[in-house]
Amino acid sequence: AQSVTQLDSQVPVFEEAPVELRCNYSSSVSVYLFWYVQYPNQGLQLLLKYLSGSTLVKGINGFEAEFNKSQTSFHLRKPSVHISDTAEYFCAVSPSGYALNFGKGTSLLVTP
Amino acid sequence: DAGVIQSPRHEVTEMGQEVTLRCKPISGHDYLFWYRQTMMRGLELLIYFNNNVPIDDSGMPEDRFSAKMPNASFSTLKIQPSEPRDSAVYFCASLTSGGEETQYFGPGTRLLVL
Numbered sequence: 001a002q003s004v005t006q007l008d009s010q011v012p013v014f015e016e017a018p019v020e021l022r023c024n025y026s027s028s029v030s031v032y033l034f035w036y037v038q039y040p041n042q043g044l045q046l047l048l049k050y051l052s053g054s055t056l057v058k059g060i061n062g063f064e065a066e067f068n069k070s071q072t073s074f075h076l077r078k079p080s081v082h083i084s085d086t087a088e089y090f091c092a093v094s095p096s097g098y099a100l101n102f103g104k105g106t107s108l109l110v111t112p
Numbered sequence: 113d114a115g116v117i118q119s120p121r122h123e124v125t126e127m128g129q130e131v132t133l134r135c136k137p138i139s140g141h142d143y144l145f146w147y148r149q150t151m152m153r154g155l156e157l158l159i160y161f162n163n164n165v166p167i168d169d170s171g172m173p174e175d176r177f178s179a180k181m182p183n184a185s186f187s188t189l190k191i192q193p194s195e196p197r198d199s200a201v202y203f204c205a206s207l208t209s210g211g212e213e214t215q216y217f218g219p220g221t222r223l224l225v226l
Contacts, residue, residue, distance in 0.1 A: 032213060043116075043203055043217035044155075051213060090155065097213030098143060099168060102155040 002027040002093045006103035013081055013110055021076040021106045023091030033074040034092040034100065035065055044090065050074065051097070061085070086110045114138075116218035118204050124224045130192040133221045136185055137206030145215060146179055146189050147203040155203075161187065162209075194225045 007022040025031065032051050036044040048059025055067040065076045074091060088107050092100040117136040125131055137144045145160040159169040164181045172179070176195070181187040191198055201222050205215040 036217075043219045044205075045217070046214050049213065094213075098145075098162075098207065099157055099160060100145075100215065101157070104154045 002029075002031055002095060002101050004091050004093050004101055004103035006089075006091055006106050008106050009104065010107045010109065013108065015083055015110055015112050016080050018079050019077065019081050019085075019108065021089050021091075021108065023074045023076065023103060025072050025074065025091075025093045027072075027093060027095065029095050031093045031095055032097045033065075033067060034094070035059065035063070035074070035076050036090045036092060036102075037061075038088040038090065038105075040087075047076070047089075081108070081110045083110050083112065116204055116206055116216055118202075118218035118221050120221060121219065122222050122224075124226065125194055126226050127195055128193045129225075130190065131194045131198075131223060131225075133189040133202050133204075133223070135187045135189070135204030135218060137187070137204070138208075138216055139185065141206035141208045141216075142184075143207040143209060143215075144181060144187050145205040145207070146187070147205065147217075149201045149203060149220070150199075158189070191223075194223075196225045199223055199225050 005024045013019045034049045035047040038044045048057045050067045058064045088105045090105045091103040094100045119134045146158040149155045158171045159179045161181045179189045201220045203220045205217045207215045
């Protein structure tokens with residue numbers, strides 16, 4: 001079975017500062033990795049995904065993540081955040097791309 | 113495309129009542145997923161279908177929950193009888209196989225069981 005740990009439940013950050021949201025996973029098989037964002041009272045939207053190939057993945061809204069197999073991590077980064085990035089961020093893992101196991105989520109709060 | 117459509121968006125019911133949640137996936141998508149989101153347990157996969165056939169229902173909490181997909185454009189999640197602990201946001205998502213591996217989520221149904 002696969003599992004995901006999001007190490008921070010809340011991350012407060014000032015506008016235009018860089019941010020990193022941490023995600024670690026455990027799995028005995030190769031996996032696909034995803035980051036989703038959820039804005040208040042909305043469904044989840046895919047930010048980026050790692051299926052294979054380059055370990056640095058670029059997504060929407062200026063976010064990127066790096067797959068590190070040796071550390072079993074898939075941390076999400078953005079060099080400069082905006083107020084509009086305030087949302088809940090979920091890391092997810094899947095052996096197939098179909099059944100997703102989500103982490104508990106990290107609440108990103110961007111303040112002026 | 114209209115995206116994944118869920119109805120109702122909000123549902124308030126009393127304990128013991130039957131609740132039916134509905135989902136229309138994106139046209140052409142061959143996978144459909146039902147998730148439940150609560151503060152305590154986070155996002156949980158309940159069941160998913162491929163070409164209208166249930167593939168994995170191991171996440172369905174108990175026999176009070178059932179899901180069907182009678183055709184490629186419609187699925188239901190039914191709770192009978194409902195209990196207060198079923199209060200949650202229920203999401204439907206769909207995906208097309210063939211390399212993209214991206215699930216598209218609906219807006220969710222917020223269920224409150226009194």
